[in-house]
Amino acid sequence: MITSHTDLTELARKLREHSVRMTHKAGASHVGSSLSMVELLVVLYTRILRVDPHRPDWPERDRFILSKGHGCAAYYAVLAETGFFPLEWLETFYSDGSRLAGHATHTYVPGIEISTGSLGHGLSVATGMALAAKRDSRSWRVFCLLSDGECDEGSTWEPILFAPQHRLDNLIAIVDYNKIQSLGAVKEVIDLDPLAAKWQSFGWSVREVDGHNLEEIEEALRQVPYEIGRPSCLIAHTVKGKGISFMENKLLWHYRSPQGDEYRAALAELGCAL
Amino acid sequence: MRTAFIQTLLSLAQNDPRIVLVTGDLGFGVVTPFMEQLPNQFVNAGVAEQNMTGLAAGMALSGKIVFTYSIANFPVLRPLEQIRNDVCYHNANVRIVSVGGGMAYGSLGPSHHATEDLAIIRALPNMMVIAPGDPTETRLAVRALIDHQGPAYLRLGRAGEPDVHTAEPDFRLGRAITVRSGSDITLISTGGMLHDAVLAANALEKEGISVRVLSMHTVKPLDEEAVLAAARETQAIFTLEEHSIIGGLGGAVAEVLLESGARPRIFKRIGLNGGFSSIVGSQEYLKAQYGLDVNGLLNTVLRELGKK
Numbered sequence: 001m002i003t004s005h006t007d008l009t010e011l012a013r014k015l016r017e018h019s020v021r022m023t024h025k026a027g028a029s030h031v032g033s034s035l036s037m038v039e040l041l042v043v044l045y046t047r048i049l050r051v052d053p054h055r056p057d058w059p060e061r062d063r064f065i066l067s068k069g070h071g072c073a074a075y076y077a078v079l080a081e082t083g084f085f086p087l088e089w090l091e092t093f094y095s096d097g098s099r100l101a102g103h104a105t106h107t108y109v110p111g112i113e114i115s116t117g118s119l120g121h122g123l124s125v126a127t128g129m130a131l132a133a134k135r136d137s138r139s140w141r142v143f144c145l146l147s148d149g150e151c152d153e154g155s156t157w158e159p160i161l162f163a164p165q166h167r168l169d170n171l172i173a174i175v176d177y178n179k180i181q182s183l184g185a186v187k188e189v190i191d192l193d194p195l196a197a198k199w200q201s202f203g204w205s206v207r208e209v210d211g212h213n214l215e216e217i218e219e220a221l222r223q224v225p226y227e228i229g230r231p232s233c234l235i236a237h238t239v240k241g242k243g244i245s246f247m248e249n250k251l252l253w254h255y256r257s258p259q260g261d262e263y264r265a266a267l268a269e270l271g272c273a274l
Numbered sequence: 275m276r277t278a279f280i281q282t283l284l285s286l287a288q289n290d291p292r293i294v295l296v297t298g299d300l301g302f303g304v305v306t307p308f309m310e311q312l313p314n315q316f317v318n319a320g321v322a323e324q325n326m327t328g329l330a331a332g333m334a335l336s337g338k339i340v341f342t343y344s345i346a347n348f349p350v351l352r353p354l355e356q357i358r359n360d361v362c363y364h365n366a367n368v369r370i371v372s373v374g375g376g377m378a379y380g381s382l383g384p385s386h387h388a389t390e391d392l393a394i395i396r397a398l399p400n401m402m403v404i405a406p407g408d409p410t411e412t413r414l415a416v417r418a419l420i421d422h423q424g425p426a427y428l429r430l431g432r433a434g435e436p437d438v439h440t441a442e443p444d445f446r447l448g449r450a451i452t453v454r455s456g457s458d459i460t461l462i463s464t465g466g467m468l469h470d471a472v473l474a475a476n477a478l479e480k481e482g483i484s485v486r487v488l489s490m491h492t493v494k495p496l497d498e499e500a501v502l503a504a505a506r507e508t509q510a511i512f513t514l515e516e517h518s519i520i521g522g523l524g525g526a527v528a529e530v531l532l533e534s535g536a537r538p539r540i541f542k543r544i545g546l547n548g549g550f551s552s553i554v555g556s557q558e559y560l561k562a563q564y565g566l567d568v569n570g571l572l573n574t575v576l577r578e579l580g581k582k
Contacts, residue, residue: 113335114335114360114364115359115363118355121328121355121360123328124328124332124356124360125329125331125360126332127328127332128332128333128334129335130332131329131333132332132337132338135314135315136337155324158320158322158325159328159329161320161322162320162322165320
């Protein structure tokens with residue numbers, strides 16, 4: 001049972017270590033996208049989500065959807081660290097015959113609600129789950145973690161329009177706003193600012209936090225729904241590649257896999273041996 | 275078929291709270307009774323087919339049996355990736371209902387002609403593909419789909435199609451219905467072509483040709499047994515569809531025949547030639563223009579048989 005702040009900080013460090021080791025061994029991309037959402041996952045899986053690793057299909061569970069499926073290394077890591085499946089599975093990430101694909105995959109992986117990978121899908125599915133809960137008067141909630149880049153997708157804005165109409169206050173969208181998308185800075189590709197005002201004007205109740213501050217995130221997520229009758233949106237200001245100095249705010253680490261000296265340096269910054 | 279669909283769904287939904295109807299803001303005068311009588315089982319997703327499909331997947335994964343509803347290509351091609359990734363990949367109990375398959379909305383132009391949908395949707399894993407032949411088959415298909423596990427596509431005509439079946443046929447998903455027995459040639463029909471197929475068969479009978487008519491209401495999984503029996507027992511197989519000849523019923527039947535080695539002497543796909551309609555007209559007018567009315571069918575069959 002993880003209770004103290006120290007434990008949460010250590011779990012965040014572990015998720016970063018797993019993300020670096022997994023992408024290193026696999027030669028995989030997207031380590032930067034994993035690192036930016038580590039604190040969000042830590043708080044969700046230790047303090048917020050009503051889930052049970054021993055009963056991943058428990059009908060009354062809260063649902064979590066990682067719409068930015070490419071950030072799955074940290075997602076698989078938090079599921080393994082919280083007991084949904086064995087830690088050894090992480091070593092197989094992305095490799096031939098593994099269960100753990102390079103985008104979040106539900107098949108034979110306990111704890112994953114839906115497979116994602118193509119951007120702009122998760123929030124619609126989350127909205128359907130939230131609507132089903134409302135219609136059946138169930139108390140479970142649906143949390144959906146999106147990237148900033150996928151806010152370019154028209155299909156992301158369809159459920160943003162829909163959810164307030166249906167007063168889905170059991171739906172919580174979290175945007176990992178790390179300001180870097182696939183081919184450049186968000187500001188230079190499709191500027192999303194003012195992002196909070198956009199969600200607000202569509203009828204969501206919006207908060208903003210430092211997406212690496214565990215206390216701030218926990219406080220913000222404990223208070224959902226922010227208003228009765230409205231879906232909640234938490235915009236988490238984050239840093240792509242957070243926690244590894246030479247990866248931070250670098251587009252390159254959307255793609256590059258840590259190898260050689262960079263791999264050793266990354267592990268050293270995380271305080272662990274090879 | 276549209277009326278048969280909504281009446282059947284409404285009566286089933288009254289006793290089964292799992293059933294949900296989600297429309298993409300279409301169905302004026304059609305979905306209204308459902309909306310009024312079962313508001314808790316009805317959703318209007320607005321003009322947003324991608325969200326309609328994604329949220330249908332989310333509801334289905336939460337225990338619902340969800341029917342998405344729109345016209346022609348709108349519920350199929352617009353949200354195709356949502357159908358593939360969110361519905362099919364998760365084997366979700368979503369039934370995609372398209373009203374106005376083929377050229378039912380003829381005069382509205384090619385944007386409203388669903389003439390490649392069967393080919394495209396047939397390629398998706400886990401997806402069952404159904405195009406009932408008449409209102410009776412529509413009623414039976416909707417009932418059968420409640421118990422089916424996994425996604426399905428239900429391609430309907432519009433309203434007012436004649437009933438081909440005079441009695442309730444033995445309807446099973448994935449099994450062709452032999453509407454008419456015959457030993458010389460076989461017409462395999464899907465969707466609303468069934469009525470024309472029967473009329474053409476009656477006319478051919480007068481020419482001394484014994485015609486078997488199969489209603490292939492389920493295009494996927496295809497009833498291979500019925501196709502192979504037709505290949506063994508009759509001389510010629512014609513596939514009839516209000517759809518491109520590429521990849522739909524004709525393509526599916528051809529795949530089975532060629533791989534089985536049980537090839538009939540004559541095999542001909544009757545459908546649209548794969549282009550966009552360059553003329554404006556009603557469904558009846560366009561079908562006649564493209565050889566899909568009874569006369570067109572007769573001409574093609576007789577020509578292929580060397581009798582014209």
